[in-house]
Amino acid sequence: MNTTPANSPHTTAWTIGDATIHRIDETPLPPETGPWLLPAATTDVVTGEDWLHPDFADDAGTLRLDSHSFALTIGGRRILIDTGIGNGKTRANPAWHDLRTDYLQRLAAAGFHPDTIDLVILTHLHTDHVGWNTREAPDGTWVPTFLNARYLTSRVEREFWAGYPMDEPRRQMFRDSVLPVEDAGLLDLVDVPATGAELVPGVRLLPTPGHTPGHVAVELTSHDETALITGDCLHHPVQLAHPAIGSCVDIHPAQAEATRRSLLDSLADTATVVLGTHFPPPTAGRVVGRGDGYRLVPVLPVGW
Template structure:
């Protein structure tokens, strides 16, 4: 399993918490027809993205990005001790994530910035840890970056009924005064920029890394499976605005297709990272 990539003056580490079966493909993608799935089944199975029962295999991971000036964590995965609806995430207590950080030569004290593409459960979990019954920031020296539109959306949702991930993994960071709620134009020095990519959630952002060019881009939940490269208009049932998500995804893939930009996906199976290439009316990810 490839866990470390280098591009220009940046090093990227994958921090894998889980890589496992998730949902049946046609349950996750309501508009996926049997014919569409049949056309991709062999390729998806060869890529370890689909099992023999047509269940999707997803990776749940963070990325540690080391630029010449900062050590940045992109998305903080699932977390421990969190009450969650999904059984394999609920109140888990394993050391997998922290072992993966240590294997990358990174401690929680080393992280300068935590950036979240959006505020879903599996992208904010390690923002906080349980300490004597209280949720406290896991990365004590880090500023946590949340996009304004994304944060405002979840404030409104949480006001209607408590959203567990927001309550235990975002609000405690804000209350500890470690959060920066930022506009879409936010950047960190001359190496890291936000890319607005709405649809999956209203304020979803991707992140581009590189000095003067996009050497690497982190797509978050803009896409979940290689299936969406073949069918870019295919949106999962989790998208808040599936029509907007499809438009955003197609535009993103067109932007980076046949370029040198390294695309780091949140949920594609290992190696999860590659370069986007055109393939008919769709695309493919050329592994590196």
């Protein structure tokens, strides 16, 4: 059993216009995650970027990574973006196996009881982004966690995995975290053109393919202020300095790199607040140009 402690008592939220975006922590990821996930982010590369220290990497060049979700109210809708790893699930990755966290209590403490969620947006269908889609019922079956919500992902994403030759761990993930939502009739597939798809006023899906074919980022706009939630088109701020650094689980590495470069170029030196789905605290920042790459200038949560 993998048990994690309660989160810091500080409020972890950012204000974008009339919207408040809450980070809902699940668990820090272990130090060995960085070398596995981003193998080109060597200690020499990481220590060479002094701005990564101490928040995004330690002095030895070990990356810090987290698993969390974002919850907000905008356009009259109560929205959760990605659902983490989940509790009590059989996983091949030891850091994800049989977690026991108080994620749902943290979600409720932020003002988002599971029964009040209207929309669950899934940036893509990877294990650490769909886990709390479901929870275990007393009879041992997996049932949707957010019974009053519509779950959304891109049509390209779902159709890709429908034809993909999955290994057993991925089939298990679909059995316990995706198929129960589909079987309950709660999953909607969204066509996301190159220009993006507006879900409700102020919420737009942007196609960011490469990590997976149907991956999307989520753009939030309120009163001319904008935030972007990355999903896994960016895993860690080191990729801002070195956009060529890709993930070992990118389905299409060249496309993933092209997406990163295009996205970062569009964000650089703008007021958009970028919130990384795996970025450790302070999690949010603005992208600024720096030499041949970029860096993240942190935007601290409200009250910090």
